[in-house]
Amino acid sequence: MIDLLSEIDSPQDLKKLSTEQLYDLTQEVRNKIILTLSKTGGHLASSIGAVELIIALHSILDSPDDKIIWDVGHQTYAHKILTGRADEFTTLRQLDGISGFPKSKENIHDHLDVGHSSTSISAALGMACARDIKGNDETVVAVIGDGALTAGMAFEALNHAGDLGKDLIVVLNDNEMSIAKNVGAVSNYLDKLRTNPRIHKAKQDVEDLLHKIPSLGDKLLKTAGAMKDALKYLVVSGVLFEEFGFTYLGPIDGHDLKSIQSHIEDAQNVGGPVLIHALTTKGKGYLPAEENPSQFHGVGPFNIRTGKGKRNREHPTYTNIFSQTLVELAEEDEDIVAITAAMPSGTGLTEFADRFPDRFYDVGIAEQHAVTLGAGLALNSTKPFVTLYSTFLQRGYDQVLHDVCLQQASVKFAIDRAGLVGRDGGTHQGVFDYAYLRHLPNMTVMAPKDENELQDMVLTAANYEAGPISVRYPRGESFGVELTENQMLEIGKAxxxxxxxxxxxxxxxxxxxxxxxxxxxxxxxxxxxxxxxxxxxxxxxxxxxxxxxxxxxxxxxxxxxxxxxxxxxxxxxxxxxxxxxxxxxxxxxxxxxxxxxxxxxxxxxxxxxxxxxxxxxxxxxxxxx
Incomplete structure (x- = not known):
C-alpha cells in the first residue's frame, strides 16, 4: 500500500488525489491518530470520527485563505496532520510539543485558539463580516458538534448570522454525543432528523409537484405563504435552522467523502448562511471507541489491541472522593441536588445520577444556566451542588455574581480540575478561580490539603446556609491519606x-x-x-x-x-x-x-x-x- 500521508505537506496536496486515494488516506490518518494517542493520550473518539469530514473540507477549500473555524477542537487531529504537522504529531500534548487544540501561533491553518465549546459560529461570523468589509471573497466555515449546539452562545450566533445574511457555512458534525450523551430539546430535535435521512428530498418533491400544477402551483408557492409554511413544518427536516435564516442541507453521511465534497460546493454556490448537517460516528474505525465513545473521549496511553489504559492509580482521584462523599450525604439529606453541564462522568456525578435521578440535572453545555438553575433551587430551600471544572465555571461568571452572590443564594460550587490540569493547556488550566470568586461579596472559598479534608469541606458546604460556598480541588490522584469520619469545619479557620x-x-x-x-x-x-x-x-x-x-x-x-x-x-x-x-x-x-x-x-x-x-x-x- 502506498504511503500517501508522506506526500501530504499541506491541504493543497489533497487536490492531487483521486477519490479512491482520499479514502485510503482516511485510513492512514485514522491509524496515525490511534497509534500516536496510544502513547500520548488525547481526544481520540471525536478525532477519528471526523477524519472524512476534515479531508473533504480541505480537499475542496483553499486553506489558509479560506478559513475553517473549529469548535472546541477535540476533533481536529486530522486537521493538524494534514496541515504540515504530521512529523510533529508524536509530540501532541507533550511539553513544548504541539497543542491538543487549534492554536493560531502554532500554524497558519489555525485561525482561532479554541478549547471551550460553542464559540465557532460567532468567530466565523466575525471573520465573514471582516471579509466583506475588506472586499475579499474567501469562504468561511464553522465546524460545530451537536453537543456544542446545546449552548446558548451557538444560538445567539445562528440568530445573528441569519439576520445578517452573510455568506457563511456551518458544518454540524452530529455524532449524537459531546462527552456524555446530549440532553435537551435540541438533542431530541436532532434525533428526529437522524431518523429521517430522506426527509429533505420530501421537501423538494412537494415543491416540484406544486410547480407542475398549471397556474395554481406557482401561485401557491408565491402567494400562499401560510400553506407553504404548513407544508414546510410537515416535511422539512431543517425547519429550525431555516427559521434562523439558514439554507439547510442534509442530513448527509459524514463518512461519505463524495457527498460531503458535493455539499460543500453546493453551499458555496447557494450563498448566504448555509448549514450542512453531517452524521458521523464518534470513534469511527476503532471498535473499542465506537462501542464506548464516552470512555474514549479523552484518554491516557492505552493498549491498542485491548483498548485498556496503561496507567494504574494507587489512590482514588479527588473526583472519586467528591463523588463518594456527595452520594453518602445525599442518602441522609434529601435536599441535596447535583447539577453538571454535560460532564456527569468527568465531574464524578454518574453514581449520584443513578442513585438519585430526581435530584440530578445535566443541563448540557450551558454553564450559565447551570449556575442560575442552582440559584433557583437554593432560593427554594434545597442544597444544590453546581459541579463544574474550574475553567468552565468561568463561563458562568456573571450568573455567579448576579444570580447567586447578589441574592446570597446558598449554592454550593464543587470546582473540579482546579490548578494545573496538564496536557490540555492554556484553555483548560484551572488557575483563575480564587481571583474570580474571592472578590465577590457573600462568597466563601475553600481548598482542601488532601482527600480527607475534601470530605470535610463537602460536608461543610452541604450544611452552610449563609450564602454561596465553593470548594476547589485538583485533577488526578489523591495523596492516599486515611479517610476518617467527616467533620464540619469552622468557616475561615486555618x-x-x-x-x-x-x-x-x-x-x-x-x-x-x-x-x-x-x-x-x-x-x-x-x-x-x-x-x-x-x-x-x-x-x-x-x-x-x-x-x-x-x-x-x-x-x-x-x-x-x-x-x-x-x-x-x-x-x-x-x-x-x-x-x-x-x-x-x-x-x-x-x-x-x-x-x-x-x-x-x-x-x-x-x-x-x-x-x-x-x-x-x-x-x-x-x-x-
Missing part, C-alpha cells in the same frame, strides 16, 4: 501543621503537602525551622492567625497553585497592608500568562512550584535576612 521559629509558610490546597515537605527538608538539611499553616480558606482568611504570625515573624511565604494576580497571596498581602504590617512577604504562584500544555509535574517545575525550587528560594530569603 490549621497550623508545624510550628517553627524562622519564618512562616501559609499554604493552600494542593500546595500544603509540598510546603510541609520543604519545611521538613530545610529543618534536616539547613537547621531552618519553619511554621507551616494549612490555610484552608482563601475567603474568609483566618485574619487573627495571620496577623498574629505577622507580629511574631519577620518573614512570611505564601504558596498556591494559582496565578499570583488576585490569588491567595494577594489576599494575604491586602490583609497585611490594611493592618499596616511591615514584613518580608514572598509569594509563590503562577505568573501572569496562560500556562502551556505539559504534565502537571513538568509545569510545576517549570514555574517554580516544585519542592526543590521552593526550598531553594525560601532558603535564600531566610539566609539573606
Amino acid at each position: 490549621e497550623v501543621l508545624k510550628e517553627g521559629e524562622d519564618g512562616v509558610v501559609l499554604a493552600i490546597g494542593s500546595m500544603v503537602y509540598p510546603a510541609l515537605e520543604v519545611a521538613q527538608q530545610l529543618a534536616r538539611e539547613e537547621g531552618l525551622d519553619l511554621t507551616v499553616v494549612n490555610s484552608r480558606f482563601v475567603k474568609p482568611l483566618d485574619q487573627d492567625l495571620i496577623l498574629e504570625l505577622a507580629v511574631e515573624f519577620d518573614t512570611l511565604f505564601t504558596v498556591e497553585e494559582h496565578v499570583l494576580q488576585g490569588g491567595f497571596g494577594s489576599a494575604v498581602a491586602e490583609l497585611l497592608a490594611d493592618h499596616n504590617q511591615q514584613l518580608n512577604l514572598k509569594r509563590f504562584g503562577l505568573p501572569d500568562k496562560f500556562i502551556e500544555h505539559g504534565t502537571q509535574a513538568e509545569l510545576l517545575a517549570r514555574y517554580g512550584l516544585d519542592v526543590p525550587t521552593i526550598k531553594a528560594e525560601i532558603k535564600a530569603v531566610l539566609q539573606e535576612g
Whole structure:
C-alpha cells in the first residue's frame, strides 16, 4: 500500500488525489491518530470520527485563505496532520510539543485558539463580516458538534448570522454525543432528523409537484405563504435552522467523502448562511471507541489491541472522593441536588445520577444556566451542588455574581480540575478561580490539603446556609491519606501543621503537602525551622492567625497553585497592608500568562512550584535576612 500521508505537506496536496486515494488516506490518518494517542493520550473518539469530514473540507477549500473555524477542537487531529504537522504529531500534548487544540501561533491553518465549546459560529461570523468589509471573497466555515449546539452562545450566533445574511457555512458534525450523551430539546430535535435521512428530498418533491400544477402551483408557492409554511413544518427536516435564516442541507453521511465534497460546493454556490448537517460516528474505525465513545473521549496511553489504559492509580482521584462523599450525604439529606453541564462522568456525578435521578440535572453545555438553575433551587430551600471544572465555571461568571452572590443564594460550587490540569493547556488550566470568586461579596472559598479534608469541606458546604460556598480541588490522584469520619469545619479557620521559629509558610490546597515537605527538608538539611499553616480558606482568611504570625515573624511565604494576580497571596498581602504590617512577604504562584500544555509535574517545575525550587528560594530569603 502506498504511503500517501508522506506526500501530504499541506491541504493543497489533497487536490492531487483521486477519490479512491482520499479514502485510503482516511485510513492512514485514522491509524496515525490511534497509534500516536496510544502513547500520548488525547481526544481520540471525536478525532477519528471526523477524519472524512476534515479531508473533504480541505480537499475542496483553499486553506489558509479560506478559513475553517473549529469548535472546541477535540476533533481536529486530522486537521493538524494534514496541515504540515504530521512529523510533529508524536509530540501532541507533550511539553513544548504541539497543542491538543487549534492554536493560531502554532500554524497558519489555525485561525482561532479554541478549547471551550460553542464559540465557532460567532468567530466565523466575525471573520465573514471582516471579509466583506475588506472586499475579499474567501469562504468561511464553522465546524460545530451537536453537543456544542446545546449552548446558548451557538444560538445567539445562528440568530445573528441569519439576520445578517452573510455568506457563511456551518458544518454540524452530529455524532449524537459531546462527552456524555446530549440532553435537551435540541438533542431530541436532532434525533428526529437522524431518523429521517430522506426527509429533505420530501421537501423538494412537494415543491416540484406544486410547480407542475398549471397556474395554481406557482401561485401557491408565491402567494400562499401560510400553506407553504404548513407544508414546510410537515416535511422539512431543517425547519429550525431555516427559521434562523439558514439554507439547510442534509442530513448527509459524514463518512461519505463524495457527498460531503458535493455539499460543500453546493453551499458555496447557494450563498448566504448555509448549514450542512453531517452524521458521523464518534470513534469511527476503532471498535473499542465506537462501542464506548464516552470512555474514549479523552484518554491516557492505552493498549491498542485491548483498548485498556496503561496507567494504574494507587489512590482514588479527588473526583472519586467528591463523588463518594456527595452520594453518602445525599442518602441522609434529601435536599441535596447535583447539577453538571454535560460532564456527569468527568465531574464524578454518574453514581449520584443513578442513585438519585430526581435530584440530578445535566443541563448540557450551558454553564450559565447551570449556575442560575442552582440559584433557583437554593432560593427554594434545597442544597444544590453546581459541579463544574474550574475553567468552565468561568463561563458562568456573571450568573455567579448576579444570580447567586447578589441574592446570597446558598449554592454550593464543587470546582473540579482546579490548578494545573496538564496536557490540555492554556484553555483548560484551572488557575483563575480564587481571583474570580474571592472578590465577590457573600462568597466563601475553600481548598482542601488532601482527600480527607475534601470530605470535610463537602460536608461543610452541604450544611452552610449563609450564602454561596465553593470548594476547589485538583485533577488526578489523591495523596492516599486515611479517610476518617467527616467533620464540619469552622468557616475561615486555618490549621497550623508545624510550628517553627524562622519564618512562616501559609499554604493552600494542593500546595500544603509540598510546603510541609520543604519545611521538613530545610529543618534536616539547613537547621531552618519553619511554621507551616494549612490555610484552608482563601475567603474568609483566618485574619487573627495571620496577623498574629505577622507580629511574631519577620518573614512570611505564601504558596498556591494559582496565578499570583488576585490569588491567595494577594489576599494575604491586602490583609497585611490594611493592618499596616511591615514584613518580608514572598509569594509563590503562577505568573501572569496562560500556562502551556505539559504534565502537571513538568509545569510545576517549570514555574517554580516544585519542592526543590521552593526550598531553594525560601532558603535564600531566610539566609539573606
